[in-house]
Amino acid sequence: MENFKKVSDSRITLSQLMLPSHSNFSGKIHGGYILSLMDQIAFACASKYSGKYCVTASVDTVDFLSPIEVGKLVTLKSSVNYAGRTSMVVGIRVTSQDIQTGKIKHCNSSYFTMVAKDEDGNSSPVPGLILSSLEEVRRFYDALRRINSKKEHQVIDETFDYSSKEALQNLQNFNIKLKINP
Template sequence: MKNNYKAVEDTRITISELMLPSHTNFSGKIHGGYILNLMDQIAFACAAKYSGTYCVTASVDTVDFLNPIEVGELVTMKASINYVGRTSMVVGIRVESQNIQTGKVNHCNSSYFTMVAKNDEGKSVPVPGLIIKNDLEIRRFLKAIKRIEMKENRKLEFDHEDFIPDTYLKDLENYNVKIAINEGDN
């Protein structure tokens, strides 16, 4: 097991790419799937740089597309390690687009990729500890812990074999849903 520690600033990676017409969706904006592909690449690079091993994407959390990206804009992605577990790392990614003619910058997306370090046999391996040095790094680490806890609680509540949907039907009354359960469907 690795006992070493690395500072957050040593995990930072930035990539920039000019958005081309070949990256567009049917409405002429840059395709979200293309941006997700770039995000996965920077998450891998950040996690592999940090852990010194091959890494795989275990999950992607909170992908909210805030602003569209236009053809001809320069997209910059910034990534750093926000949290480490025993074999996993949460990579925080910020995506910005810049109109290179006007200089205007838009925040387009922030997301969190959980990456797992692997050895040559595909087994999970321990990662270095994280040195956090300021309030922002503490906040990011704590937010990652909360996201992990919320995910585990949600799984316990809704994926349990004793889950009883009837106890939640009242919660659905204010949503755009019609419950049409037949007795034989349960």
């Protein structure tokens, strides 16, 4: 019998009040602290979905869209957007809320690739994904597009000759000075 689960079976929400101890030198919440919360919710989401211990394999781009202030309520929402054989892509959305006015700001979104592990630390199969809405289908295709794009870039990176005359001449288009000793 094949094993499938709904996206809703993976959803996790985490809310936390931002304290002065979470701030950086400019008085905003430290990005590293938010990344730590994102990693925690990705682990919880993937483990809940797979029923296995999960590890972070990669993190796609994290763009910090707006700073988070001390005293705001930060909410992270996550769900499995894609399930492969042993890996899952967990989508995470981070918002901050002014608890006095109720105003909510989107702070960032990211995608964590998580891998399920068995008791011996080997990669372990995960359930297939049941898509129940067009929004879930869109998220699945977006994850698939990012996965395929990453594979294409790996092929290009493996075959690109960084020492070719053309590659070195192309560096003139950047804010660098090339001083390579023969």
